Amino acid sequence: MLEIEGSGFEGPIPPSVSVLTSLNELRISDLKGGASEFPPLRNMTGMTKLVLRSCNIQGNIPDFLAEMSQLRFLDLSFNKLEGGIAYLEGLTNLEATYLTGNAFVGRIPEWLITRDTRYVIDLSYNKFDESSEPSTCRDNLNLFRSFKAGNFVENGKCLSMNPCSEDKYSLHINCGGGRVPIGDTTYEADEDSAGAAKFVYWKGNWGASSTGHFWDRIISLNDYKADNVSAIKGDESQLYMTAHLSPLSLTYFARCLANGSYSLTLHFAEIVYRDNRSFQSLGRRIFDVYIQDELKLKDFDIERVAGGVDKALKQKFNVTVKDKTVQVRFQYAGKGTTAIPSRGSYGPLVSAISLEANFKPPPPPETSSNQKKRIRIVAAALMSALALILMILFVAWRKRRNRKLMEPELRGLDLQTGIFTFRQIKAATSNFDAANKLGEGGFGAVYKGTLADGTIIAVKQLSSKSRQGNREFVNEIGMMSGLHHPNLVRLYGCCVERNQLLLVYEYMENNSLSHALFGPDDCRPKFDWPTRQKICVGIAKGLAYLHEESPLKMIHRDIKGTNVLLDKDLNPKISDFGLAKLHDEENTHVTTRVAGTIGYMAPEYALWGYLTHKADLYSFGVVVLELVAGKNNMKYNPDENYVCLLDWALVLQRKGKFLELVDPRLGSNYNKKEALRMIKVALLCTNPSPALRPNMSAVVNMLEGRLDVNDSNLDSTVHDDGFNFQGLRDKYDETQVNSSENRSLFCSTDTKDIDRSSSTFPSTSTSK
Known part of the structure; x- marks a missing residue:
């Protein structure tokens, strides 16, 4: 070659x-x-x-x-x-x-x-x-x-062409895209992909012709079209969401135009090459522009003239029409980059074309009969249009009611986070491809995605069946936008568009703590004792920040293994703040709804609605037991005498056999002193009396060995008689008249919210 x-x-x-x-x-x-x-x-x-x-x-x-x-x-x-x-x-x-x-x-x-x-x-x-x-x-x-x-x-x-029935005075084309209204002007659709040698058949008074071949690769008709994956600001941003491409020559023809002077505007934006560290940042697009067969722009580089990619650029020209036609040709002249391995990597690219007469069109001749006919037509059209508008408004109101309710709440928040368009999220997740689905929780499905700049993200999509609605969505944004800590998941932004509620987070490579502990053997990361110790301390530090150090003192209300995510180095980060509440020392009783995950909720909160930051201590204690034992609190029943993992731990505490809790998969490869300390801290945090639970900062000091564990608060006899798990179940039945299910609050396989306004547990599936 x-x-x-x-x-x-x-x-x-x-x-x-x-x-x-x-x-x-x-x-x-x-x-x-x-x-x-x-x-x-x-x-x-x-x-x-x-x-x-x-x-x-x-x-x-x-x-x-x-x-x-x-x-x-x-x-x-x-x-x-x-x-x-x-x-x-x-x-x-x-x-x-x-x-x-x-x-x-x-x-x-x-x-x-x-x-x-x-x-x-x-x-x-x-x-x-x-x-x-x-x-x-x-x-x-x-x-x-x-x-x-x-x-x-x-x-x-x-191909044939119909004769012109009347003179035209303007033309507006959205190249490569659909019909788009911009103010009082409507840009016509140009969705027929041009091809290697194709004439895009006449659309009234215009057509287009494309020629050329993208060499050295298998191509399709879609290679001659470009879709933008980024947001371009401005009133005309919709024009730059698509563009037509050609490896050699792309020509647009306008006909049936009244002779005279016209203003021609060509709209450009570089939406294929990127401004990032990938190979796509190396591309250079250079081509020539001919108007009426006269060279107007030579060696034209959109990115250079516009000052970067994803920036709108207009080039305006005066055109004199003499034979009722205008021809605009974009031609590749052998310059620029041809070796970038992406679709449409070279050749001319145009986003939109606008042609307006510089003179006022003459009024059309009318007769009296034509005037009457026009009045009847206008009246009928107005009535039909009014009925259609009312119908459309009603449907739009029904579909967008949730979004309209959301917007005032979002505007009322001092957000320190970004707003994403639905187009960006759709492109990042490959249209929510099932192959990118990471899992599903109470909020909805979670997808992996990649933004245009290469950033890997996790996208939570609110399910239409989700019990967590607009309030939890706004709550999570408001809470997380002001939180910054290495042990809290970072929120990049959100999207409220097309009736979609989406949250965009940093991507955590190793999924959740529950997945790492209880998932399939072939998917588990290496989970030795130092890693478990690091995760335990990290969760404690994240909670200490929420309770005592952050500008907004808050209670998470839903600490569990599925809400603790692990990054590529197995560092823990607390997530899912949809149920979080600001800590109010003067108002500790919840009068509407107790929300959280049964099996992890503190007894004083589940039974009597008494909510303080000590409720998170109880949930944390259960998670620590799971981390030490490698067993799920809600699914571990060694025999009919034990209700759950915590119940078994209390029996081992009374027998003085703490270390029988340690995960047998570790063998003897663990630090006995640290393991004993973690178990005692867990039991201290799960004390039925919130007054006897320590603060989170004290827990951090205990776990790191700077403070001794108070053994006096570890008396397991408090769980005897009325305070054992069966007793707590009976107490719950007394507070819930006509209860339809007799299940333990603290050791259940259900993982959804408890609604105090109902006498039953919600019937929903287990979250993953």
Whole structure:
């Protein structure tokens, strides 16, 4: 392969290139200087790809080209070739042929019409003889002659054009995207993907023609379209969400325009190359812009002129219309980057086109009968429109009611976090692909995603069936936006759009503590004793920050293994603040709803609604027992005499056999002194009396060995009689008249909220 493209070399092509008879691919383009002859490639019969584009080659196509029977791709575009193209008929292996922008004459061969529709050929901008057009394409002559718009044959059918019924005075196209209203102007949809050689059929008074091939890769029609994954600010931001691409030439035609002076605005934004540390930041897009066949922008670089990627850029021109037509062509000139391995990595890119007359259109002539008819039509249209508007408003109100309720609450918060668009989240998660799903909890599903800058995120999506509604969503944002601690999960931002409630967090590589302790063996990380000690201390430090050090003193209310996440180094971070409450020392009783996870709730809170930060101490104690034992508090029942892990721990405490709690998977590879200290701290934190539980800062000091554990508060006899687990169950039954289920608050397989306004436990599935 020999490739000399965009090199700055001057022609002509030296005849000595013919000695390279073993070449399979020869690509030469964009030579400067004067005219050149077709190089003598007679002996290169093994050629599969031949590109001689923009090389100023004159004369006819040589006959030896027909001997290149292996030729699959041929590009001779934008030269000065003339004569006929009959030699190409014998090249049966050709898949793509570009003869754009030459001076070919004579008959367009009939075999082009009947050839396989997968065969790509572009004959635009030539001088074929009108009288020798194939009989099946007679209706297309006017289009072909007036606009020189190639691809006059598409899928074996000829294209035709309806005559103009009236003059037009404006044109607005959203290139590559749907119909978009901007103020009083509506940009027409241009969603038909252009292709390697395709004419986008007339949309009233405009059409488009695309040509070119993205070499060295398998392509599809979607490669000629670009979608933005970032937010561009401004009133016209929707215009820059899509763009049309072409590896060689992209032309838009406007017709039926009244003659006169017009303002033409071209909208650009670099939405393919990125401004990050990835390979995509290395790309440079350079192309030329022609208006009415006159070069207006040479070596145009969107990113350089706009001052960066994802920045809107407008280029305005004055255009004089003389023959009711305007033609705008974007052409790749062999410069820029072609080796970036991403879709649409080079060639022209345009986001939108706007054309407005600089003069006032004349009023249309009217008769009295026409005026009456118009009044009737307007009246009927207004009534229909009013009915339709009312219906749409009602549906929109129903669908967006939750979002409208959310917005005032979000505005009322002093958020120190970001707002993401739904388009960004959708792109980051590959449209919430099931392959990116990390799990599902009470809030809803959690997905892994990657932002445009390479940041890996975790996205929590509120489920329509979730019991945690708008209030918990706003609560979590308000709480977490002001919290910053190495043992708390970082909240990047949120999204309230399209009836979606989404929270965006930092991604935690090792999932949750519960997953690490109780998940499948082949998915568990290495969990030795030092790691467990580190996790225990980290959780304690995070809670100490919430209770005593943060600007907003708060109670988490839902400390459990699934709400403790682990990063790549197995450092713990507390998450899920949807149920958190600010600590109010003067009002400790909850009068509406007790919320949390049964099996982890403190007895004084679950039974009597008495809420202080000591409730988190109880939950923490249960998690520490799980961490030491490697067993789930809610699922561990060694026999019918024990209700749960905590019950078993209290029996071992009375027997003085604390270390029987230690996870047998550790064997003897653990620190007995630290293990004994952790167990005692756990039992101290789970004392039925909140007054006998320590503060969280004292717990940190105990775990790190700076403070002795107070053994006097570890008397297990307090659990005898009325304070054993069966007794607590009976007390709960007394406080809940007509209770429909007889289950323990502290040792259950259910993990959802308890609603004090109901006499039953909510019937919901276990969170993962």
